[in-house]
Amino acid sequence: MSSTTPEEGPCMDAWIVACWACSVCHTFMWLNAVNPVNKAALLAWVRETGIGLVQVNGQRKYGGPPPGWIGSLPPPGSEVFIGKLPQDIYEDRLIPLFQSVGKLYEFRLMMTFSGLNRGFAYAKYTNRRSALAAIRALNNFELQKDCHIIVCRSTEKCELSVDGLPCSLGQEELKRVLQEVTTGLLELSLHPSPSSKHECFAVAKYNSHRAAAMAKKALVEDNAHLCGQQLAIDWLKPDMKQKLAKATATRDNGKSSRHALSSPGQQPAPSESAQQLKPPLTTVDILHAFCQRMQLGSPVFLTNIVALSPNGWLRFWYQVVIPGYPVAYSGYIWVIPDKQGFPEQHERAKDAVAQRILKSLAEPRKV
Template sequence: MWSEVNQENKVALLCWVKETGIKLVQVNGQRKYGGPPPDWFGSPPPSGTEVFIGKIPQDIYEDKLIPLFQSVGKLYEFRLMMTFSGLNRGFAYAKYMNRYSAQKAITVLNKYEIQMGCHLLVCRSTNKCELCIDGLAPSVKECHLLPMLQELTTGVLSISIHPSPFKKQLQLAEVKYISHQAAAIAKKALVEGLSKLML
């Protein structure tokens, strides 16, 4: 269970949170700092300010990651993807105040050795706002699918259904969301609730 997984690093994380006063909120399989941070005024940062962080060892948490990524620029938001067992899923997203800081994070921290033999992957976050759901029954129509998706996810803009290019006699749905973040959260929710869509 959560309390038994990687206890030493979790205790270090809790101590760091207490010392710094940083607030972490866990929702939809991710743990989030900021968005906006406490001292933020104005509009959210523009597109091109978020980086994707991959190859994170599963026992590394925000007490190591946030200070590292803050060392190159001020963070607007940091999201660490989490498993139910309390390990991270090996990737995160850091959104900076400006594009310069995001580019600096890529330049300075890509291939950074965070643990012996473990090098981070840091690259520009793609702003993908669409999901594809393949293998739908021929009887599924857009008017049936839309309420199901609205129940399982938020931020659906539009749906279009086409014959599947991969699975004969089945259908593929293209679903557009209001943002990359909405699409990413929806992807997780749909994986967990996919059986409902296949009925």
């Protein structure tokens, strides 16, 4: 099979190279003019090793499972997040590096339409021990001159929140709808909506982070058709999860309140627990609403504590990916901690970063 490379066709706006190795077809789609040298090196590495890479939905994946894999999925805690990657680096350098500390089950590099990476990736190992070894050996590793990458444990979120559901929709009916458009659904629960007295809120738990991420993408794309009304779909936030758990415990302790969707066609009266569920509006919520209104998709926040000043301030590295925005936001921000615990510090950092991003998005672009 013949193919046209950038060197052979420099006037092409875009090109597709189909590489056949070990009877597997690997397809790469990218803009010709961006980073041609490293792209050519990646293709040469693929041809030489016969490694299988599949690009789909804004990411390029190896494994999941890898060739010859026998057994069950790796346990939770086996995946690491890789941040601060130079955007012109590809799998020909990253996979051998992360394989040097343990056997990889899966490697996912987030990609842009131009063929650059988005500055972050995920490496899933076959066990937790290898993931910890990767964090110890490769966090702050100098991948190239003056470029130190971040390697930390991945949160592997598996729960989605779906807000704005009609109260006439029953749990089994919603379950059937979700199973039609997503895969890997494990659990589904319904609650009074924290944002409206006349709507309901669902928590959908999936069997893996990948399944949940694919479900989130599918639900956002089918939002206009799901249940016939506009919904707010996002990862389940830790503070909301805690409030839902408290509300469930209160009901289980004998405070009678019928399930919000137990009787189709009847709208439940707003209970005291439902009113307590309503959280204060944060800057992250405002950014999320703005991105939804502009049809940019839901922002994904990544934060990591990198320093502590003598006066108690915490320095965070952050990266925020907005699916419909051409570049990711990343940098550092200082946050003064409070006494509410470690997870709350990350939420404070995200709120400060969201304020910075909103200001940036509101500024007129220079032509």
